[in-house]
Amino acid sequence: MATARDIIAPSRNTGTVSYSLSVSPTTTFHSPPSKSFMAGAIPHRVVPKQLKPFNTEDIKILLLENVNQTGRDVLTAQGYQVEFLKTSLPEGQLIEKIRDAHVIGIRSKTKLTDKVLREAKNLLVIGCFCIGTNQVDLDYAAKHGIAVFNSPFANSRSVAELVIAEIIALARQLGDRSNELHRGIWNKVSAKCWEIRGKTLGIVGYGHIGSQLSVLAEAMGMSVIYYDILTLMAMGSAKQVPNLDALLQDADFVTLHVPETPETKDMISTKQFEKMKTGSYLINASRGTVVDIPALIEAMRSGKVAGAALDVYPNEPAANGNYFNSQLNQWGEELTSLSNIILTPHIGGSTEEAQRAIGVEVSDALVRYINQGITLGSVNLPEVTMRSITLDEPNHARVIYIHRNVPGVLRKVNEILAEHNVDKQISDSKGDTAYLMADISDVKTDDIKKIHDSLDSLPSRIVTRVLY
Numbered sequence: 001m002a003t004a005r006d007i008i009a010p011s012r013n014t015g016t017v018s019y020s021l022s023v024s025p026t027t028t029f030h031s032p033p034s035k036s037f038m039a040g041a042i043p044h045r046v047v048p049k050q051l052k053p054f055n056t057e058d059i060k061i062l063l064l065e066n067v068n069q070t071g072r073d074v075l076t077a078q079g080y081q082v083e084f085l086k087t088s089l090p091e092g093q094l095i096e097k098i099r100d101a102h103v104i105g106i107r108s109k110t111k112l113t114d115k116v117l118r119e120a121k122n123l124l125v126i127g128c129f130c131i132g133t134n135q136v137d138l139d140y141a142a143k144h145g146i147a148v149f150n151s152p153f154a155n156s157r158s159v160a161e162l163v164i165a166e167i168i169a170l171a172r173q174l175g176d177r178s179n180e181l182h183r184g185i186w187n188k189v190s191a192k193c194w195e196i197r198g199k200t201l202g203i204v205g206y207g208h209i210g211s212q213l214s215v216l217a218e219a220m221g222m223s224v225i226y227y228d229i230l231t232l233m234a235m236g237s238a239k240q241v242p243n244l245d246a247l248l249q250d251a252d253f254v255t256l257h258v259p260e261t262p263e264t265k266d267m268i269s270t271k272q273f274e275k276m277k278t279g280s281y282l283i284n285a286s287r288g289t290v291v292d293i294p295a296l297i298e299a300m301r302s303g304k305v306a307g308a309a310l311d312v313y314p315n316e317p318a319a320n321g322n323y324f325n326s327q328l329n330q331w332g333e334e335l336t337s338l339s340n341i342i343l344t345p346h347i348g349g350s351t352e353e354a355q356r357a358i359g360v361e362v363s364d365a366l367v368r369y370i371n372q373g374i375t376l377g378s379v380n381l382p383e384v385t386m387r388s389i390t391l392d393e394p395n396h397a398r399v400i401y402i403h404r405n406v407p408g409v410l411r412k413v414n415e416i417l418a419e420h421n422v423d424k425q426i427s428d429s430k431g432d433t434a435y436l437m438a439d440i441s442d443v444k445t446d447d448i449k450k451i452h453d454s455l456d457s458l459p460s461r462i463v464t465r466v467l468y
C-alpha cells in the first residue's frame with residue numbers, strides 16, 4: 001500500500017477558497033500592489049497556489065531537543081501533527097519514534113545514524129535546528145531521498161559574543177575569582193591577569209563564526225591571525241597564516257571554529273600544545289572531538305596553557321541534569337578540578353535571538369520542502385527551486401522524482417510525462433543522488449496516480465512525489 005511518503009492525494013484546500021501565501025517561497029517576490037495597480041493598470045494579481053502533498057494533518061512531525069516555540073508555531077499553523085519533546089532520545093526510543101515520522105527536527109545531540117535512519121521508512125526530511133549537521137549521516141540520507149536542512153548562520157553571532165566574553169574572562173581569571181568569592185574567599189590579585197588589548201587572537205576555521213569573531217576582536221584592540229583550509233578574504237586587518245603551526249606559535253589566544261570531520265578530530269593534541277606559547281589560552285566552542293582533552297589537562301597542569309574555555313565535549317548528556325562526571329567522559333572530574341577553566345554546557349548558540357531565528361528559518365525550509373518540494377538550503381540534496389504554480393493554472397501538478405544519478409533516467413521520466421505538457425523542468429545532481437522537479441499541465445485527477453506509479457516503478461527511483 002502506498003504511504004504518505006509516496007502517494008499524493010489532492011488537497012482539501014486547493015479549490016477556490018482563500019489561501020495563506022505565507023508558505024510560498026515566491027511570496028517575497030510579489031510586491032504589494034500599488035494604488036495605481038489597484039486602479040486597474042493590471043487586472044489581477046498572480047496568486048501562488050498552495051500545493052499540498054496530502055491532507056496536512058497526516059504529516060507527523062517529531063521535534064526533539066526543545067526546538068524553539070517559533071518553529072513549532074510555523075509547523076502547527078500548517079496543520080501538521082507536531083510532537084514536541086524537550087530532550088534528545090536514547091537510540092532505542094528514537095528508533096521506535098522515528099518509524100512513524102515524516103519529518104524529524106533535532107539539534108546537535110540527536111544522532112541520526114544509518115542504523116536509526118534505516119528504520120525511518122516514512123521519513124521525508126530532517127530539520128537540524130542548529131548549524132552543525134555532523135550528527136546526521138548525510139550520505140545515507142541523500143541516497144534514500146531524505147532531505148536535510150539546517151540554519152547555517154543564525155547563531156554565529158551568539159557564539160562569537162560568547163568567545164569574546166571568554167577571552168576576557170580567561171585573561172582576568174574571572175571564573176576563579178567568582179568561584180572563590182562564592183565560597184567566601186577574598187583573593188585580590190593582579191599576577192598573570194592581563195588586558196586583551198594588543199594580544200593576538202588565533203582563529204582556527206574562518207567561516208561564519210570565525211570571521212564574525214575576527215571583527216569583534218579587532219574592535220577590542222586585538223590583532224587577529226587565522227588559519228583555514230580555504231584561502232579566505234580577511235576581515236579588517238586580520239591576516240591568514242599558511243598552517244596551523246604558524247598560528248599556534250604566534251597566538252596568545254587560540255580559538256577553534258572548525259566543523260567535526262575526520263581531519264579535525266584531535267586537531268589540538270600534545271604536539272599542538274607544545275607549539276603554543278607558554279601561558280597562552282585555548283577556547284573550543286566548535287565540537288568536542290576537536291580537542292584531545294587529556295592532552296589539554298596535561299598542558300594546563302604543566303603551565304603551558306594558562307587557561308581554557310570549553311563549550312563542547314566528546315560526550316554530552318541528552319538532557320539537563322547532574323550528568324557531567326567521569327561516567328560521561330572518563331576525564332570529567334580531572335577537568336573540573338583545574339584552575340582557570342570555564343566549562344559551559346554547549347550554550348554557544350543558546351540565546352533567545354538565535355533560537356527564535358533558527359526556529360523560523362528551519363521550519364520555513366521544512367514547509368517549503370513538504371508542500372512544494374523546494375530544496376533550497378538543503379545540505380545533502382541538490383538545490384532545486386521553481387516558481388510557484390498559480391491559481392490561474394488549474395489542472396497543473398508538480399512532479400518530484402528523486403533518483404539514482406545514472407544515465408538514461410531523464411529519457412524514461414519524460415516518456416512518462418509525455419502525455420502532458422511539461423511547463424517547466426529542472427534536474428540537478430549531487431554525488432549519487434539526482435533531483436528532478438517538473439510542473440506539468442493538462443493533468444486530470446485520475447492521471448495523478450498513474451504518473452506516480454509509473455515513475456515509482458522505474459529502477460532508478462528513490463522517492464516519487466506528485467503535488468497538486
Ligand SMILES: NC(=O)c1ccc[n+]([C@@H]2O[C@H](COP(=O)([O-])OP(=O)(O)OC[C@H]3O[C@@H](n4cnc5c(N)ncnc54)[C@H](O)[C@@H]3O)[C@@H](O)[C@H]2O)c1
Pocket residue numbers: 131132152153155156159204205206207208209210227228229230257258259260261263264285286287311312346347348349350
Ligand atoms: N558551541 C556552539 O553552540 C556552536 C554553535 C554553532 C556552531 N558550532 C560549531 O562551530 C563550527 C563552525 O561553525 P561555522 O558556522 O563558523 O562553520 P563554517 O562552515 O561557516 O566555517 C568553518 C570553517 O572551518 C574551515 N575548516 C574546515 N575544516 C578545516 C580544517 N581541517 N582546518 C582548518 N579549517 C577548516 C572551513 O573551511 C570553514 O571556513 C560548526 O561546524 C559547529 O560544529 C558550535
Ligand SMILES: O=C(O)[C@H](O)COP(=O)(O)O
Pocket residue numbers: 107108109129130131132133155346347348349350
Ligand atoms: O551546531 C550548532 O548550531 C551548535 O552546536 C548549537 O547546537 P544546539 O542547538 O544543540 O545548542
